[in-house]
Amino acid sequence: MLGRLARWLRLLGYDAAYARDADDYELLRRARAEARILLTRDRRLAARRGLQAVLILSERLEEQVRQVQHTLGPPPGPPLSRCPACNTPLIAATRAAVRERVPPYVWRRQTDFRLCPACHRAYWPGTHVQRIQATLAPLSGEGET
Numbered sequence: 118m119l120g121r122l123a124r125w126l127r128l129l130g131y132d133a134a135y136a137r138d139a140d141d142y143e144l145l146r147r148a149r150a151e152a153r154i155l156l157t158r159d160r161r162l163a164a165r166r167g168l169q170a171v172l173i174l175s176e177r178l179e180e181q182v183r184q185v186q187h188t189l190g191p192p193p194g195p196p197l198s199r200c201p202a203c204n205t206p207l208i209a210a211t212r213a214a215v216r217e218r219v220p221p222y223v224w225r226r227q228t229d230f231r232l233c234p235a236c237h238r239a240y241w242p243g244t245h246v247q248r249i250q251a252t253l254a255p256l257s258g259e260g261e262t
């Protein structure tokens with residue numbers, strides 16, 4: 118249910134695991150085993166004892182991100198430090214290493230590439246950074262001075 122939120126939190130630098138098909142039991146077990154804070158829209162689940170949980174209130178992505186930032190504080194890592202698809206920390210990659218993995222026009226123009234060592238997706242600052250800034254600028258409530 119919160120898959121989009123998980124992707125955005127990763128882009129921001131949060132360590133956000135996402136369990137697509139897990140049932141409640143598996144979610145609770147994993148949250149406890151990995152000492153994670155469970156983000157859920159399920160009121161019953163959020164109220165379980167012995168669990169750190171945040172009940173996500175809004176259905177709108179921007180408000181969900183804002184609630185997480187407000188509740189948990191700033192992310193532990195910089196933006197674009199985790200793979201938005203699978204949450205693995207990204208590694209710096211040479212242009213040669215990503216040649217087969219990015220569109221030719223991107224490969225010609227970009228020099229700063231990162232690679233996910235788990236799912237092998239390649240990332241570059243252009244579009245992702247712009248999307249983050251466009252979406253989150255109105256959220257932060259503080260202008261550049």
Ligand SMILES: [Zn+2]
Pocket residue numbers: 200201202203204205233234235236237238
């Ligand atoms: Zn990945």
